[in-house]
Amino acid sequence: MNTPQKPQLHKHSVSISAFSVHELRIGSLLNYDTGEGISHTIIDWQDLKWLTENPDDFNKNHSPILLTEEWLLKFGFSDKDYKNGYIGKDFKSGGMILDFVLSKPFEKGEWNDTYTFGFEGHRFIKLKYVHELQNFYHTITDVMLSLS
DSSP, X not given: OOOOOOOOOOTTOOOOOXXXXXXXXXXXXXXXXXXXXXXXXXXXXXXXXXXXXXXXXXXHHEEOOBOOHHHXXXXXXXXXXXXXXXXXXXXXXXXXXXXXXXXXXTSSOTTOOSEEEEETTTEEEXXXXXXXXXXXXXXXXXXXXXXX
């Protein structure tokens, strides 16, 4: 009996994701396969229309961007004001300041292989991709996280 094998992804392969119109918003950052290479693109209303009308084609050309410290720094995060193993960004609105702080991968243990946002010390939101961080930041602050 033959069991199907998972295809081996090479280091430079682009994974194909199934994005839905519900997980992207105007301003989301994704990888875009131009046919000549991968570049980063900022999603606009035309992309959302493309995704709605032809999701297979959209998903064939787009993939998520892995969330790294380099990306967090581009978004204005810093680890200077936080304890070791954490990185954050202050969100200011009127007289209120919210410390939007993430724990770095593996800071909380082997299970913590991505950046995580903790609630009350025992509930965690795992963030693996740039667009997931942007969506979550928008949910908390009502502001789209964009490049600094």
